[in-house]
Amino acid sequence: MPALATDRHDLHAHSSASDGTDTPAGMLAAAAAAGLATVALTDHDTTDGWAEAAAARPAGLTVLPGAELSCWTPGEAGQRISLHLLAYLFDPTDAPLATACRRLRESRWDRGQRMVAGLVRAGYPISWEQVASLAADGSVGRPHVARALVAAGVVPDVAAAFTPEFLADGGRFYTTKEELPVLTALALVRAAGGAAVVAHPLAHRRGPVVPRAALVELARHGLTGLEVDHVDHDEETRARARALAAELGLLATGGSDYHGSAKTVRLGAATTPGAVVERLVADARGAAAWTG
Ligand code: AMP
Ligand code: ZN
Ligand code: FE
Ligand code: FE
Numbered sequence: 062m063p064a065l066a067t068d069r070h071d072l073h074a075h076s077s078a079s080d081g082t083d084t085p086a087g088m089l090a091a092a093a094a095a096g097l098a099t100v101a102l103t104d105h106d107t108t109d110g111w112a113e114a115a116a117a118r119p120a121g122l123t124v125l126p127g128a129e130l131s132c133w134t135p136g137e138a139g140q141r142i143s144l145h146l147l148a149y150l151f152d153p154t155d156a157p158l159a160t161a162c163r164r165l166r167e168s169r170w171d172r173g174q175r176m177v178a179g180l181v182r183a184g185y186p187i188s189w190e191q192v193a194s195l196a197a198d199g200s201v202g203r204p205h206v207a208r209a210l211v212a213a214g215v216v217p218d219v220a221a222a223f224t225p226e227f228l229a230d231g232g233r234f235y236t237t238k239e240e241l242p243v244l245t246a247l248a249l250v251r252a253a254g255g256a257a258v259v260a261h262p263l264a265h266r267r268g269p270v271v272p273r274a275a276l277v278e279l280a281r282h283g284l285t286g287l288e289v290d291h292v293d294h295d296e297e298t299r300a301r302a303r304a305l306a307a308e309l310g311l312l313a314t315g316g317s318d319y320h321g322s323a324k325t326v327r328l329g330a331a332t333t334p335g336a337v338v339e340r341l342v343a344d345a346r347g348a349a350a351w352t353g
Contacts, residue, residue: 070099070333072125072341073147073260073288073316076112079129079200082321086117091118091319094326099350100339101125101149101316106165107200108153115351122350125149125342126264129260131165131249132243134275143230144259144271146246147288147316150257150345158253163243166200168239179234180206180227185214201235203228204323205236219255219323243275244282251283254347258286258314263292263302273305280309285344290315290331312337 075081076088083091085102092100102114102124111126118124127149136142146244151158187209195205207222216222218345225232241249250257261281262271276287289302290313306313315331318324333341342350 068332068334069096069097069329069340070123070335070338071317071319071329071331072099072101072149072258072314072333072338073103073129073203073291073331074100074319075104075129075321076102076110076114076327077197077321078107078113079104080202080204080320080323082323085114085255088319088321089114089118089122089124092328093122097122097329097332098335099125099333100328101127101147103127103129103147103149103316104230105129105200105202106131106162106169108162109199111153118351120353123350125338125350126153126163126348127151127255128162129206130162130246131240132246134243134271138268138274140269141240142269142271142275143240144243144275145261146243146250147258147260147314148246148250149256149258149341150348150350151253152347153251155253155347158249158255161246161249165239165241170200172236172238173206175182175236176203176228176234177209180237180297183234185210185215187215197260203322210322220325228291243279247272247279247284254343254345256285256341257283258288258312258341259284260288260306261293261318262287263290263298265298266293276305277309278306280311285341286295286312286337287313288316289313290333291317291318292326292330312340314341
C-alpha cells in the first residue's frame with residue numbers, strides 16, 4: 062500500500078449512507094481534497110455506501126471499507142452501556158453479519174418513527190416523511206431528526222438538538238434502539254474476516270464510560286485496536302487510552318468521525334500512523350483495501 066509513511070490516514074468517517082451529509086462519493090472527494098492518503102468509510106450499521114464509494118474513489122486515495130456497529134456491554138451495575146465497534150475490511154456478503162446489520166437498521170427505522178411521534182405530539186412541526194427523506198433509505202439516526210428540527214427552526218443547529226430537552230441520551234425525546242452485545246458483534250466481524258476497533262472507548266461526554274473489564278474481555282476475543290485519537294477524547298483521556306491499548310496489546314488508532322455538515326469536525330482532524338494502518342490491514346482478510 063502506498064503512502065503509509067505519512068500520518069494522513071483517517072480511519073473513521075461517515076457518509077449519507079448513514080448520518081453524514083456528504084454522499085459516499087462526496088466524502089471521498091473531500092478526503093482527497095483534504096490531502097488524506099487513506100480514509101475509512103465507517104457508516105453506522107451499513108455497507109450500503111461501499112458500492113458508490115468503490116466506483117468513485119479518486120486515484121491515489123486508499124479507502125478502507127468498513128462500518129461502525131451499534132453495540133452494548135454490561136456496565137458495573139449490570140446496566141447496558143452503549144458502545145460503537147468500528148469494523149474494517151470484512152466480507153460485506155457474509156450473511157450473519159449482513160443480517161445483523163439489517164436488523165439494526167430496521168430497529169433504527171422504528172425508533173426514528175417513535176422519536177418523531179413524540180416530537181409531533183409535543184407540538185414540534187416536523188414529520189416522519191421529512192426525516193425519512195433526509196435519511197434517504199439509509200441508516201436513520203438522531204442527526205436526521207435533528208436536521209428536521211433545524212429546518213423547522215426549533216433549534217439553530219444539529220448539536221443544539223443533542224440536549225436533555227430533545228435528543229441527548231436519556232433526553233426528553235430520546236428512544237433506545239436495538240444494539241448488538243459487543244462480544245457477538247466482535248465474533249461476527251471476525252468470522253466475516255474483518256478487524257475490529259472500539260470507537261471512542263473513553264468518551265464520557267457520551268454517557269457512562271465502557272468498563273475496563275469489557276475492553277480486557279474484547280482484547281481476549283480478537284479485538285484489534287482502540288480508537289485513541291478522537292475528538293471526544295481530551296489529551297488526558299488519549300494518554301489513558303493509549304496506555305490501555307499498549308497494556309492490552311491493541312493497536313491505537315485515530316479518526317475524525319467526520320459527518321459532513323452534521324458535525325463541526327473536519328476530515329483529518331484525527332489520524333492513524335501509517336505503520337498502525339499496515340498492521341490493521343494485515344489483521345483483516347474479508348476484503349482488500351481499495352488502493353492504487
Ligand atoms: P444514533 O445513532 O441515532 O443514536 O445517534 C448518534 C449519532 O448522533 C452519533 O453517531 C453522532 O453522529 C450524532 N451526535 C451525537 N452527539 C452529537 C452532538 N452533540 N452533535 C452532533 N451530532 C451528535
Ligand atoms: Zn453518527
Ligand atoms: Fe460512534
Ligand atoms: Fe462515528
